Amino acid sequence: MRIADLVNQRVAIWGFGREGRAAITAIRAKLPSLPLALYCSEGEVEAARTFDPALAVFGHEPDAVALSAYDVVVKSPGVSIYKPAVTTAQAQGTVFTSGTALWFGENPAARVVAVTGTKGKSTTTALLAHLARSLGIRTALAGNIGLPLLELQGQSAELWAIELSSFQAGEAGPVELAVVTSLYEEHLDWHGSRERYVADKLKLGDVARTLLVNGQQANLMALTAAHPQRRMFGGVAGWHVADGFIRRGERDVFPVAQLGVPGLHNALNASAALAALELLGYDALAAAPALASFRPLPHRLQPLGRHDGLDWINDSIATTPLAVVAALESLPGRAVTVLVGGFDRGVDWAPFVEHVQAHPPHAIVCMGANGPRIEAVLNAGGVACPVRGVADLAAAVDEARACTPEGGVVLMSPGAPSFDQFKDYAERGRRFATLAGFAADATGIDGLGIR
Numbered sequence: 001m002r003i004a005d006l007v008n009q010r011v012a013i014w015g016f017g018r019e020g021r022a023a024i025t026a027i028r029a030k031l032p033s034l035p036l037a038l039y040c041s042e043g044e045v046e047a048a049r050t051f052d053p054a055l056a057v058f059g060h061e062p063d064a065v066a067l068s069a070y071d072v073v074v075k076s077p078g079v080s081i082y083k084p085a086v087t088t089a090q091a092q093g094t095v096f097t098s099g100t101a102l103w104f105g106e107n108p109a110a111r112v113v114a115v116t117g118t119k120g121k122s123t124t125t126a127l128l129a130h131l132a133r134s135l136g137i138r139t140a141l142a143g144n145i146g147l148p149l150l151e152l153q154g155q156s157a158e159l160w161a162i163e164l165s166s167f168q169a170g171e172a173g174p175v176e177l178a179v180v181t182s183l184y185e186e187h188l189d190w191h192g193s194r195e196r197y198v199a200d201k202l203k204l205g206d207v208a209r210t211l212l213v214n215g216q217q218a219n220l221m222a223l224t225a226a227h228p229q230r231r232m233f234g235g236v237a238g239w240h241v242a243d244g245f246i247r248r249g250e251r252d253v254f255p256v257a258q259l260g261v262p263g264l265h266n267a268l269n270a271s272a273a274l275a276a277l278e279l280l281g282y283d284a285l286a287a288a289p290a291l292a293s294f295r296p297l298p299h300r301l302q303p304l305g306r307h308d309g310l311d312w313i314n315d316s317i318a319t320t321p322l323a324v325v326a327a328l329e330s331l332p333g334r335a336v337t338v339l340v341g342g343f344d345r346g347v348d349w350a351p352f353v354e355h356v357q358a359h360p361p362h363a364i365v366c367m368g369a370n371g372p373r374i375e376a377v378l379n380a381g382g383v384a385c386p387v388r389g390v391a392d393l394a395a396a397v398d399e400a401r402a403c404t405p406e407g408g409v410v411l412m413s414p415g416a417p418s419f420d421q422f423k424d425y426a427e428r429g430r431r432f433a434t435l436a437g438f439a440a441d442a443t444g445i446d447g448l449g450i451r
Contacts, residue, residue, distance in 0.1 A: 001072075001097050001101060001102060002102070002105040002106055003026060003027055003030045003031065003106060005105075006027065006031060006034060006072060007031060007034070009034075009070075009071040010035075010069065010070045010071045010072070011027070011034060011035070011036055011037070011071065011074065012037040012038070012039060012062070012070045012072075012073045012074070013037070013039070013055075013074050014062065014073055014074065014075040014079055015039070015075060015076025015078065015079060016040035016041070016044045016047070016048050016051075017076055017078075018148055018151075019076045019098075019099050019148045019150075020076050020099075021051065022099055022148040022149075022150040023074045023098075023099045023102065023148075023150055024036065024038070024052055024055070025151075026102065026150040026153045027074075028052070029153070035054075035056070036052075036054070036055055036056070037055070037056040037057075037058065037070070038052075038055045038056070038057050039060070039061060039062045039066075040057065040058075040059060041059065041060075042059035042060065043059075044059070045057050045059040061085075062085065063085050064084070064085040064088035064089050064092075067085055067086065067089035068088070068089045068093075068094055070089075070094055071093075071095065072094070072095045072097060073089070073094055073095070073096050073097070074097055074098060074099065074102070075096055075097075075098055076098070077098065077100070077144070077165060077167040077168055078167065080167075081096060082196070097171075098171050099148050099149060099150045100143070100149055100168045100171040101171040101173070102150060103150050103152075103153060104149075104171070104172055104173030104174075105173065106153060108173060108174070110157075110160050111158065111159050111160060111176055111280075112160045112162055112172075112175040112176055112177075113159065113160065113161050113162065113175070113176065113178075113179065113276055113280065114143075114163075114172055114177075114178050114179070114204055115128070115161070115162070115164065115178075115181065115276075116163070116165070116166065116169050116178070116179070116180055116181070116201055116204050117179070117180050117182045117183065117201075117214075118166075118181075118182045118183055118320065119181065119182050119184065119265070119320065119322070119323050119326065120181035120182055120265065120266075120268070120269045121144075121163050121164075121181050122144075122145050122163055122297055122300065122317070123261060123266060123269045123296075123297055123300060124179060124269040124272045124273050124276075125141065125143070125145055125161050125162070126141060126145065126161075126297055126445065126447060127269060127270055127272075127291070127294055128179075128273040128276055128277065129141035129161040130290060130447060131273055131274065131277055131284070131287040131288075131290055131291070132159055132161065132277060132287070133447075133451055134287050134290035135282055135283065137158050137282070138156075138157050138158045139158065139159045139161055139450070139451065140152060140155070140157035140159070140160045140161065140449065140450045141161050141447050141449065141450075141451075142160070142161075142162055142163075142448065142449070143163040143164055143168070144164055144165040144168060145163040145445060145448070146445050146448055147448045149162065152449065152450065156450075157450045159280070162175075164204060166200050167200075169200060169201050169202075169203050169204040170200055170203035170204075172204055172207055173207060174208075174209070175204070175207055175208050175209070176208075176209050176210065176280070177208060177209065177210045177212060177276055177279055177280060178204045178205055178207075178208030178210070178212070179212045179272055179276050180201070180202070180205070180211070180212070180213045180214065180224070181214055181269065181272055182217060182220070183201060183202075183214075183220045183223070184320055198223065202224065205224060205227050208227075209229060210279055211224060211229060211230045211231070212230075212231045212232065212233060213230060213231075213232055213233075214232070214233065214234050215233060215234040215235040215238075215240075216235075216268070231279060233268075233271045233272045233274075233275040234271060238275060239271040239274045239278070240268075240271055241256065241264060241267040241271060244256050244257065246259075246267055246270055246274070246288070246291070248274075248285065253274075253285060254270070254288045254289070254291050254292075258291070258292050259291055259292070259294075260292060260293060260296065261294060261296045261297075261301065262296075262301055262303075262331075263326060263327070263329065263330030264329065265326040265329070266301070266330070270291055274287070274288060295446055297445055298314070298426070299314055299315065299316040299317045299425055299426060299429035301313060301314075301315050301327055301330060301413075302314045302315070302429075304433055304438045305438060307436055307437040307438065308401060308437065309406040309407065310401065310404055310406070310407075310409065310410050311407075311408070311409045311410070312409075312410050312432075312433075312436040312437075312438070313327075313331075313409060313410070313412070313413075314412055314429045314432055315327045315412060315414075316412060316414065316428045316429030317425050317429075318413040318414055318415055319342075319414070319415065319425065320347065320415060321347060321348070321351055321352035321415045322351055323413065324340060324413045325351060325352055325355045327411060327413040328355065328356075328359065328361060328411070328413070331409055331411065334408065334409045335362040335407070335408035336361040336362055336408065336409045336410075336411050337361065337362050337363040337364070337365060337400040337404040337408065337409070337410050338361050338363075338365070338413055339367060339393070339396045339397070339400060339410070339411065339412040339414065340352075340364060340365070340366055340367070340371075340374055340413065340414055340415050340416070341366045341367040341368035341369070341370050341371035341374055341396075341414055341415070341416055342367070342369065342370065342414045342415075342416030342417055342419075342420055342421070342428075343368070343416055343418065343419040343420040344368075344369045344370035344416065345416070345417065347416070349373075349374055350377070352374075352415065353377055353381040353383065354381075356378070356381075356383050357381055357382070357384075361385055362386075362404060362405070362408060363385055363386040363387070363388065363400070363403050364378060364383070364385060364386070364387045364388070365388045365389075365396045365399050365400055366378070366388065366390070367389075367391065367392055367393060367395065367396040367414075368392065368393075368414070368416065368420050368421060369420035370416055370420075371389055371390070371391075372389060374415075375387055375388075375389040386403065393412075393421060393428065393431060393432060393435065397410070397432065397435040397436060410436065412429075414428070
């Protein structure tokens with residue numbers, strides 16, 4: 001769907017976050033006289049009316065009756081397409097679209113690499129943009145990573161490096177290359193089931209000319225076997241990690257120790273970015289040295305520095321137990337106190353328990369709504385390290401500061417969403433930084449936009 005298709009339609013915007021504001025602005029730029037309704041929270045009503053006085057603003061979530069009054073609803077990513085109100089309105093003829101879908105409709109000729117995955121998608125997308133720019137390619141970095149595509153509407157780039165969440169993967173138009181970094185259990189509250197999450201994630205492959213996937217994940221390989229142009233990273237014949245190097249086949253290309261982001265999983269993300277660059281026809285070998293100058297993204301294994309004799313690492317983006325495992329694996333030989341817990345989605349913590357049974361950290365502090373459940377499974381598993389239960393993040397930081405030896409690491413890698421205590425993972429990360437004694441300025445991502 002293009003913005004011009006909204007002419008003479010009854011249109012509503014659902015959500016007044018950054019995506020919603022970008023949609024309003026883009027529609028107004030092309031159709032200034034089109035009547036628009038907005039559904040937002042009660043607390044956003046005044047700001048919405050100031051933002052666009054012509055909006056008809058409703059400070060509540062629409063039900064099926066309200067939604068059915070519109071021809072088109074432009075929803076924000078956080079609104080599940082499986083909500084009963086949405087499916088009922090769809091059955092009565094309401095079309096649901098998004099800012100992502102509108103951007104693809106407006107830019108059918110854009111050269112797009114779309115990256116998705118349960119973990120690693122943000123870092124891989126940012127790495128790809130960083131490497132492409134090192135070759136002098138005018139590259140856009142946008143999407144779920146923190147810049148809605150419609151904010152760049154009307155601007156041009158040689159290459160678009162776009163991150164798409166599982167909420168957005170089915171909204172993309174044709175893309176030259178799709179990258180799937182990993183596939184685990186995630187966002188079951190939005191998708192309703194693991195099977196639907198996987199299916200929604202892999203819809204991106206349906207619109208991709210070429211599909212690049214993680215060859216180390218057998219389930220992902222099996223699920224994508226039918227794609228006619230599937231390629232892989234992580235295998236010994238292509239870009240992979242082995243013996244302390246990022247390698248291209250048998251050739252050592254870049255030392256993992258010099259990578260600007262820690263952890264073998266990030267070396268694999270770099271392999272994905274290099275493989276993507278190569279599939280696009282660029283000189284990935286020439287770009288590889290630029291990996292050394294890449295800076296970690298905020299809230300993703302982000303080193304905050306040393307304070308009170310301890311090293312503090314903000315991994316607030318970690319919302320699955322397996323992400324916590326990857327974070328711990330990035331810190332071998334260190335005395336690590338890890339802070340886990342948050343909003344409880346009922347995810348199985350057994351893989352985390354199995355990892356810490358074999359490789360116990362210095363201590364584990366369980367916090368938040370699912371903290372007691374995590375503490376219980378750890379104690380039942382007989383983990384050979386102290387396990388502490390506390391109420392919230394502030395108490396967790398206090399406990400970690402008290403129990404971690406000088407020179408040790410305090411790692412906040414919650415393995416769960418933040419919604420029990422915070423608006424989102426970024427607010428949680430900023431709060432952690434403040435509690436640890438640092439300025440909470442780790443909020444921006446280098447390189448967003450077109451450069």
